[in-house]
Amino acid sequence: MADHCFACHGPDQNKREGGKGQANGLRLDIATGAKADLGGYAAVVPGQPEHSALIARIMADDDSIMPPNNFHKALSVEQKQLLKQWISQGAVYDQHWAFIPPKYSTPPEILPKHHTSVSNWIDPYIISKLESSGLSPSPEANRHTLIRRLSFDIIGLPPSTPELSMFLTDNASTAYEKVVDRLLKSSHFGERMATYWLDLVRYADTNGYHADLTWNVWPYRDYVIKAFNDNMPFDQFTLEQLAGDLIPNATLSQQVAAEDQSSKEQLESELKHHQGISKFRMPDLKLIRQELKEWLQGIESKKIALHSLIKQITVYTNATLEVTYNAGYLTNQTRALDYTPYGS
Numbered sequence: 001m002a003d004h005c006f007a008c009h010g011p012d013q014n015k016r017e018g019g020k021g022q023a024n025g026l027r028l029d030i031a032t033g034a035k036a037d038l039g040g041y042a043a044v045v046p047g048q049p050e051h052s053a054l055i056a057r058i059m060a061d062d063d064s065i066m067p068p069n070n071f072h073k074a075l076s077v078e079q080k081q082l083l084k085q086w087i088s089q090g091a092v093y094d095q096h097w098a099f100i101p102p103k104y105s106t107p108p109e110i111l112p113k114h115h116t117s118v119s120n121w122i123d124p125y126i127i128s129k130l131e132s133s134g135l136s137p138s139p140e141a142n143r144h145t146l147i148r149r150l151s152f153d154i155i156g157l158p159p160s161t162p163e164l165s166m167f168l169t170d171n172a173s174t175a176y177e178k179v180v181d182r183l184l185k186s187s188h189f190g191e192r193m194a195t196y197w198l199d200l201v202r203y204a205d206t207n208g209y210h211a212d213l214t215w216n217v218w219p220y221r222d223y224v225i226k227a228f229n230d231n232m233p234f235d236q237f238t239l240e241q242l243a244g245d246l247i248p249n250a251t252l253s254q255q256v257a258a259e260d261q262s263s264k265e266q267l268e269s270e271l272k273h274h275q276g277i278s279k280f281r282m283p284d285l286k287l288i289r290q291e292l293k294e295w296l297q298g299i300e301s302k303k304i305a306l307h308s309l310i311k312q313i314t315v316y317t318n319a320t321l322e323v324t325y326n327a328g329y330l331t332n333q334t335r336a337l338d339y340t341p342y343g344s
């Protein structure tokens with residue numbers, strides 16, 4: 001539905017269509033919208049696909065078909081079937097997983113012969129899956145292999161010769177844990193973690209086409225690396241990238257994190273040129289920044305909890321990422337103009 005319906009029946013009030021009985025159009029991304037009374041009928045009637053307008057519309061063989069033909073994103077037979085089945089099963093709208101509090105679950109029982117392979121509380125889950133596929137855990141790898149794997153996993157680099165010999169000769173029962181701790185403290189840990197985030201925000205040291213010129217946006221890269229190394233909380237990390245420049249007495253690094261995104265027009269024109277961004281799924285960055293600004297200034301009447309703001313962002317998509325991604329994309333452009341440390 002996100003791909004095929006939300007463009008016209010999603011969170012963006014200005015783009016919303018249909019919904020005769022509803023002032024603001026038909027909204028399908030939330031349960032109350034989908035189940036709302038449209039004047040004697042509803043888009044979704046839980047358990048009753050045959051009485052759900054949604055099903056009638058996706059199955060229609062005339063111009064009333066949804067999505068409309070001129071949207072050029074017809075549903076497949078399987079997708080139609082899936083929607084039908086979902087409504088038959090009660091049309092449950094789950095909250096975004098990020099807002100469902102984690103619950104303790106009891107680790108599964110495993111065969112006694114595998115008990116010796118358990119060294120932490122994650123292992124029983126893995127072993128139980130292996131067992132159900134008729135597999136057994138592999139024996140523990142030799143120490144050379146272990147430290148190489150650990151090192152690549154945590155810092156993205158192989159161990160040095162002295163590090164290797166230290167591990168090989170360490171007879172303490174916590175030898176492995178000591179290596180993990182050392183690697184987590186390494187400044188390369190932040191570099192390793194930052195690669196994922198930098199990919200998401202489309203970071204690059206060069207612009208990638210034409211003459212592949214450098215852009216000198218490394219202060220942002222270093223900011224992300226440092227954020228990971230300093231273990232910066234995720235809400236702070238998000239805040240700084242969306243509105244670091246608006247924080248009263250913003251530090252240089254907070255300004256680097258956000259750069260100047262104050263121009264909505266710029267944002268929109270940039271987005272137009274950037275394929276792959278579904279604009280209707282974009283939260284209103286200007287509005288978010290305005291709210292953040294008031295929140296940051298501690299304006300009492302406007303004080304909104306930061307987490308409810310992040311929630312607003314997240315429910316639209318998976319989307320702290322998407323917003324920060326868009327912000328980062330732009331930020332890279334503006335940063336390129338600002339940092340020319342080598343002189344030009």
Ligand code: HEC
Binds near residue numbers: 009019026028067071
């Ligand atoms: C490009 C825009 C667009 C897309 C995409 C779209 N719709 Fe619609 N939808 C409309 C418009 C416009 C109307 C109102 C006109 C009409 O009833 O045909 C409407 C009406 C409806 C209605 C009837 C609402 C009522 O008040 O009776 C339903 C149900 C519906 N759409 C379901 C869907 C579903 C399900 C999808 C995705 C599979 C979808 N639509 C995708 C534009 C869209």
